[in-house]
Amino acid sequence: MKQKFNYYMPTRICFENGITKQMNDYIKGERVLIISDPFLFDNGTATRIGEGLVGKKVCYFSKIEPNPSCESVDMAAEVAREQKADCVIGLGGGSSLDVAKIVSCLVSNEGSIYDYYSGGNRTLGNRTAELICIPTTAGTGSEVTNVGVFTNKKAGIKMPMVNDEFWPDYAIIDGELTFTLPSKVTASTGMDAFCHAIEAYWNKGSIPICDMNAMGAMKLILENIKTAYDEPSNPTARGNMIVASLIAGIAFSQTRTTGIHALSFPLTTEFGASHGTACSITLPAFIRISKEEAWDKMKTLSNYLGFESIDSFADAIENLMISMEMPVRLHEIGVKEEDLSHITKVGLNAAIIQLTPAVMNEETVYALLKSIL
Numbered sequence: 001m002k003q004k005f006n007y008y009m010p011t012r013i014c015f016e017n018g019i020t021k022q023m024n025d026y027i028k029g030e031r032v033l034i035i036s037d038p039f040l041f042d043n044g045t046a047t048r049i050g051e052g053l054v055g056k057k058v059c060y061f062s063k064i065e066p067n068p069s070c071e072s073v074d075m076a077a078e079v080a081r082e083q084k085a086d087c088v089i090g091l092g093g094g095s096s097l098d099v100a101k102i103v104s105c106l107v108s109n110e111g112s113i114y115d116y117y118s119g120g121n122r123t124l125g126n127r128t129a130e131l132i133c134i135p136t137t138a139g140t141g142s143e144v145t146n147v148g149v150f151t152n153k154k155a156g157i158k159m160p161m162v163n164d165e166f167w168p169d170y171a172i173i174d175g176e177l178t179f180t181l182p183s184k185v186t187a188s189t190g191m192d193a194f195c196h197a198i199e200a201y202w203n204k205g206s207i208p209i210c211d212m213n214a215m216g217a218m219k220l221i222l223e224n225i226k227t228a229y230d231e232p233s234n235p236t237a238r239g240n241m242i243v244a245s246l247i248a249g250i251a252f253s254q255t256r257t258t259g260i261h262a263l264s265f266p267l268t269t270e271f272g273a274s275h276g277t278a279c280s281i282t283l284p285a286f287i288r289i290s291k292e293e294a295w296d297k298m299k300t301l302s303n304y305l306g307f308e309s310i311d312s313f314a315d316a317i318e319n320l321m322i323s324m325e326m327p328v329r330l331h332e333i334g335v336k337e338e339d340l341s342h343i344t345k346v347g348l349n350a351a352i353i354q355l356t357p358a359v360m361n362e363e364t365v366y367a368l369l370k371s372i373l
């Protein structure tokens with residue numbers, strides 16, 4: 001066990017199915033901005049939560065797209081400044097939550113996101129607006145991390161931004177918000193959460209607190225994801241999945257992720273795969289190579305999850321994905337053999353890839369991708 005580590009997670013967590021019907025207790029501010037995506041406005045979720053904020057002045061920003069761009073962030077920040085928002089709520093998947101994190105900072109920090117991110121030389125600080133994150137998928141974990149991922153369209157890159165001002169004041173967890181998730185999204189976001197947990201666990205920077213969280217999260221996901229996929233309104237499965245995603249988020253908030261997420265960036269931006277699909281498509285292959293440098297830990301994990309060997313664990317994950325109609329080969333999302341060198345290069349540019357418990361270089365990453373083409 002590591003003889004030295006740091007652990008910091010300052011977000012207050014409140015979980016109860018149905019909790020978002022009455023949110024006033026959690027909001028100190030008077031002028032609230034709810035940031036979400038068009039789907040959650042069209043189905044009434046965002047406005048229902050806004051209408052439940054009795055006595056508050058509520059305004060909305062509804063234009064969050066998948067892989068949010070810096071331009072969307074700046075538009076949302078303009079609304080927040082105009083409204084003098086003293087509370088910013090992120091409602092949705094990772095995109096809405098990530099935008100809420102930086103917008104809550106930009107209320108009290110001048111300028112554009114480009115001043116602070118992707119080459120910008122200013123530092124975000126002194127967030128004065130309250131920040132509340134409400135996930136509506138069981139996958140992102142963003143509600144308990146200090147990371148936001150944004151896309152710089154001008155440069156054509158998607159990059160994480162890490163800042164301690166991004167820790168939400170509250171993570172409000174309501175399993176009922178996931179009842180209406182399409183089954184495809186249940187599968188991909190659930191497997192994304194599984195990737196967060198396993199990448200925290202096998203991470204070269206892993207710490208014991210996160211190992212325990214990660215193991216618990218993986219078990220909960222394996223026990224509940226198929227039921228949530230088959231029975232969307234099953235309150236137990238949905239509650240367990242959103243809590244598992246939260247626990248996985250706590251784990252990787254400390255360790256960061258590894259090769260799975262590093263390779264997901266080009267698969268998302270250049271091949272249009274959803275984040276969860278782009279991550280989980282390489283998961284079985286990464287499990288197989290993890291034994292290179294993490295044999296003992298991976299054997300312990302495989303046994304804990306009920307598998308005889310690391311390879312049978314990898315096979316079971318692949319079969320689970322197939323049972324949820326997820327792609328398990330790169331050609332299924334449009335990748336061709338001639339794309340592999342480029343994906344390898346982009347993946348190796350992400351520093352997190354070196355936290356993988358196996359040698360990661362042009363040769364090994366190319367071979368891994370080729371094995372699942």
Ligand SMILES: [Fe+2]
Binds near residue numbers: 140192193261275279
């Ligand atoms: Fe992820």
